[in-house]
Amino acid sequence: MDGSHANAASAPAAAGGGEGMQRTLNPYVTGNSVIAMKYKDGVIMACDTGASYGSTLRYKSVERIKAVGKHSLIGGSGEFSDFQEILRYLDELTLSDHMWDDGNSLGPKEIHAYLTRVMYNRRNKFDPLWNSLVLGGVKRGPKGDEKYLGMVNMIGTHFEENHIATGFGNHMAVPILRGEWREDLTFEEAVKLIEKCLLVLLYRDRSSINKFQIAKITTEGSTIYPPYALKTNWGFSAFENPSQGAVGTW
């Protein structure tokens, strides 16, 4: 790892003085977890609409799930400006694909592969896009409608699964999904399951807010639903009078 340390040491010096090399050293405005899973007709994805600036909840109406082409959805957590940069890359990609006008269109597997290369490449230059991206979609293939769900993180680690969650979701939502996910969930069942995960994150993740968006993608196309809030329950008797019975309270 000597090469990497030499690089890291010289870069700030260069950024300060002569060459003006710029790279992301820390994330600033960050998005929270994204949860996604395959269901009977396609892929469903959800996240909250908040973006934090450190410990401040700076933006409360941010859309962190976007459609990509006709067959995919991308959800991003991490540095929000890097996510916007990725959306610009994907715009270029889908535009040039559209201009070929050859009847082919990029499916989720192709977009995931492209994003993996982009993320890995930026990591190699020590200028990462500080995101964890979730890529889901459905495309008609030779074996019928093929559902696809994959994730790629800021250093290029990527994999495909039936259900994915980034950030805190990895610790709190994935265990729920591993226990309760099934291949043949209907849309309503999938929404209930994803809301269960979103609720756990709302209760336990400090940076989560109570404003969520759900998106789905099927062979018919993608739909991103308007934001809504979940019902939370704080009416526990211990919360009503928390110091009752405690010795020496005033």
Added chain:
Amino acid sequence: MARFDPYENNGGTCVAVAGADYCVVAADTRLSVGYSILSRRHSKIAHLADKCVLASSGFQGDIKALQKNLSAKELLYEHNHNKKMSCPAMAQLLSNTLYYKRFFPYYAFNVLGGLDSEGKGCVFTYDAVGSYERTGYSAQGTGATLMMPVLDKQLKSRSPLILPARDAVTPLSESDAVDLVKDVFASATERDIYTGDSLEIIVINSSGTRRDWIELRKD
């Protein structure tokens, strides 16, 4: 504040055992990061050529890039030489590819297995920067330290002076070698947190390549 580290260890173990006319290459399918499991069924194995299979553990981003790199070079070789790359040729290519990034290494611990040009089993074992050796068997990855002593006891010749040299290839039959590999993974899974979920076994012999798959402990 968060400091950027370009590497992470996604865990897992890879093993290969060479026989007289076969080669067994196996790897678990768990992809981890820190104390989390990202996926229970992620393959670490790449089929580079007809009789040449690579199993790698370490940082998955580098592993995929390395495997793609080698696949591309193999295709170019086929176009230039009108034949598929042999396992020993791929072994040298892998070593050179790894050393090329000596000062920003591929964090990949590799085991290359296949049949050499005479049809005998061969296994090549590597470190992250390309130093390699042809052996009769090897394990690399997080569970390797748990497996190698067991493999040594079963497969290593008592002395290098005993002729014919025994640990070049094992005299075990194909099914015995596969059983040994399954046993050794089951043992490593008990104690290595990064090894488990399921085991992918590839057997290469003169009739082609066969894929076997067994469950391992998921805890």
